[in-house]
Amino acid sequence: MRLKAARLHTPAGGGSFVMSHLSIGLFLVDQDRHRIAVGSDRQRHIPLKAGEGWILPADVTGICEYDEALSFLKLELPESLLGDVGFYRQRDFAPVVGAFDPLLAQFVHQAAATTESAPSLYRDTMQLALAAHLAEVLWPQKPGLAGIEDRRLRRALDYIHDNLAADLSLDDLASEAAMSRFHFVRAFTKAIGRSPLQYVISQRMELAKLLLKTTRLPMASIAANVGYEDVSRFGQHFRRHTGTTPAAYRAD
Template structure:
């Protein structure tokens, strides 16, 4: 089975039972105001979905999906071995996402049907970009942070990734960790291996690299979306990390 399997389907109004052996994303291509869905039971609850909304369900999910109008949709299934590369074991449970889909994940997923057309390197790169975005959303404990025992520090990591476009401050992070700024900085570097500032810069640039490859946002808009008000500074940091400018990176 390929790392990512994407299929576009059309079904008449109705619905029925579903069973998902692997982690799967579904994206509706038309509005379904009367959509109903259940998980682990036969009692479907009203969950209206619009075009480009959908669901992200863990492996092993079972239930009922019903809709009163013809349905056009895309499903994207991730192979267990691909998720394993990101430290997510097969069958990892998480809170199902039903409704809005993260815009980066949505953009990558809608293009998944054409992954193979770009050759093996493109397909492998895009499949891993998709998996990385899914892993960030379901928020398992990252393998690289497995040694973090303090829940307060894990809470800070979630806060950072959820607010990369914002003006993050050391004071806000320290408050979340219930520490003074000095003690927090030392504890963070001891557990993560780099300073909070270095971590934030790395996270912002990693997200920027995904946006450059999967969206049509301009370089200045991507800079803004990952927390840089100064495009020149963003470009300097990006080139330092990836060895090329954002514009050249997009063309690779």
């Protein structure tokens, strides 16, 4: 599947939406009475100006309403394009609604202008540049990770992020890194600044926070999605990590 881009003009109103792919919307006109709900029916009034918009994960649902006619650019990025730049988080990032990174906005305009043209090195290169910059905007590398040049540790990190719901073991991670358990723990802790266990828990809690805010999944399902069969144990870790309970975090 190729990147899809369109310039859309719609009358005042809006309604529910389903985004099957990671999607970007860039407003071409101001919308002072713009309201949006993502993953629920709880709408928020978020005025948007021309040049602002939204970035929504794949498979997300919601409601968008506005009181004036709307013109905007809409892009849908296929998993294959995101995979080409090593970005596999099209479903687990926090939705963006508001100001846009200026360079990303330029890439969106460029993609909308060239997506219907015949395949060319220029078009394909610009689409890859868009995907790569989008990945950096949505999931910037933490300073501690940016300097990791050891491919063995990167394989272990990729394995962690691809299997957060699994019953991860030190043997699994050390095997992915092709190291002994002792050397893996020492190398990982030195590079990341925390132990493998601490890192896994922190990433599970970040994903849990996202699911709590953007879905209606019951607590047991969220716990299972981040690797906890025991909901009470999940709640304990969540409170230790965030200072509040999962239910209170969702309601906030």
